[in-house]
Amino acid sequence: MHPAAAKALFEEEARHLTAALATRRGWTLHAVTFPLIDCSFSAPGRTTLRLRLQCDNWNDLPPSITLLSADGSPLTALPQNPTGVFNGGPHPATNRPFVCMRGAREYHTHPSHVADSWESLKNLSNYSLGGILTQLWHAWQKGSG
Amino acid sequence: MTDHHHEEEQHREHAVEVSVSTTAGFFPTEGFNRVPVNQAVQVELDKAKHALHIKDTTNWIASVASPAGKRVVDPSKSYAENGLSGKVEIDWGPSEGGGG
Numbered sequence: 001m002h003p004a005a006a007k008a009l010f011e012e013e014a015r016h017l018t019a020a021l022a023t024r025r026g027w028t029l030h031a032v033t034f035p036l037i038d039c040s041f042s043a044p045g046r047t048t049l050r051l052r053l054q055c056d057n058w059n060d061l062p063p064s065i066t067l068l069s070a071d072g073s074p075l076t077a078l079p080q081n082p083t084g085v086f087n088g089g090p091h092p093a094t095n096r097p098f099v100c101m102r103g104a105r106e107y108h109t110h111p112s113h114v115a116d117s118w119e120s121l122k123n124l125s126n127y128s129l130g131g132i133l134t135q136l137w138h139a140w141q142k143g144s145g
Numbered sequence: 146m147t148d149h150h151h152e153e154e155q156h157r158e159h160a161v162e163v164s165v166s167t168t169a170g171f172f173p174t175e176g177f178n179r180v181p182v183n184q185a186v187q188v189e190l191d192k193a194k195h196a197l198h199i200k201d202t203t204n205w206i207a208s209v210a211s212p213a214g215k216r217v218v219d220p221s222k223s224y225a226e227n228g229l230s231g232k233v234e235i236d237w238g239p240s241e242g243g244g245g
Contacts, residue, residue, distance in 0.1 A: 016170050024166050024210075024234060043214065083241055102242045125201045126239040130168020134238035138206070141215055142241070 001060040007034045010058045013129045025137065030072075037063070039133060040070060041140050049079055049140050051099075055129065059122045063132065064105040067097050081143030085136065101139070103132040161224045163189050165207075165235045169197040177232060186227060187220040190237060207237045 001009075014032050017039075022029050030038035030050075037053040048070035053063035067075040067086065078086050078097055087100035091110065098106035100113075103126075108118045121127045126135065162177035172178075172193035180189060186207060194202055207218045209229065218227045218235065 013168075016168050020171065021166055021168065024236060085241055125169075125199050126204065126242070128168065131239050134168055135241045138238070139241035 001057050003057075006056070006058045006060070010034045010055055010129065016130055017133070027137070037129065037133070038072075041137055043141070047079060047145055049075075051133075051136060053129070053133070058129070062103050062105045062108055062118045062122070062127070063129070065099040065136075067099065079140065079143045080145040081139065083139045083142050085139040086143075099136065101135065103127045103135065159183070161230060162232045163224075163235065164233070165189060165193040165237055167193065167197060167199065167237050169199050172196050180224075182225045182230065183223045185221060185223055186218055186235070189235070190220055193237065202237075204240045205237055206240045207235050209233065209235055 011034060014034075014037065017029060017032050017037070019029070021027070026042050028040040028042065030040065032038075035055040035058065037055065038050070039053075040048050040050040042048045050068035050070055050072060052066040052068060054066070055063045067078075069075055075097055078088050085099060085101045087098055089095075089097045091098040091106050093109055094106065098104070098110075100107050100110070102108075102116065102121060103118075107113050108116060125131055159182050160179045161182050162179050164177045165172040172189070173196075178189065190202075190207060193199075207220050208215045209218055210216075215236075218229070224230070224233060
């Protein structure tokens with residue numbers, strides 16, 4: 001993907017990640033500027049989870065997703081979660097906990113999932129930038145702590 | 146109360162005001178649509194899908210915020226059957242994919 005095309009597609013999708021949506025969902029959008037989305041999920045009684053999506057070469061590549069604490073420091077303890085989406089790892093490429101879900105670069109590059117192609121997913125609504133964020137939010141909501 | 150006011154009151158009681166939020170935008174863009182309380186939630190979701198040019202809604206879930214947290218709504222049922230009244234803010238998007 002040409003960098004200008006990647007930026008244009010990112011901006012077309014990211015323009016819907018608005019303050020109104022964030023307010024309704026309990027998200028904090030720290031940054032939505034190509035190639036980065038920095039977003040926190042919060043809810044009463046829950047520990048905030050912050051995610052940084054590095055979207056270079058969007059959407060030829062899925063976003064690389066880093067799990068963070070509310071202050072932006074690397075996550076040291078995973079949230080309690082029954083979905084398996086948040087994996088303690090360490091991921092062989094990053095040596096960190098990672099998002100083990102279709103649509104995350106760390107999933108598609110993990111030795112266990114390299115046969116699961118991003119190419120077949122990238123144009124589906126569920127795997128737009130907002131779709132991936134929403135899936136992660138729903139996964140986080142199923143957890144506790 | 147006049148007949149006119151009585152009819153208005155009855156109409157209000159039999160309607161809900163609905164806003165659907167997605168990461169492709171809001172439907173309607175601003176404010177709420179007034180719809181019959183006995184109408185299936187799916188009707189408004191279908192309108193949102195069309196208006197917001199969403200290609201595929203497989204595995205999407207509709208939910209509303211409640212004091213106890215998120216509550217999933219059954220789109221095949223009406224607002225009344227889902228226990229919804231007044232202003233209804235529906236969040237709609239894909240359920241999480243499998244992990245691990």
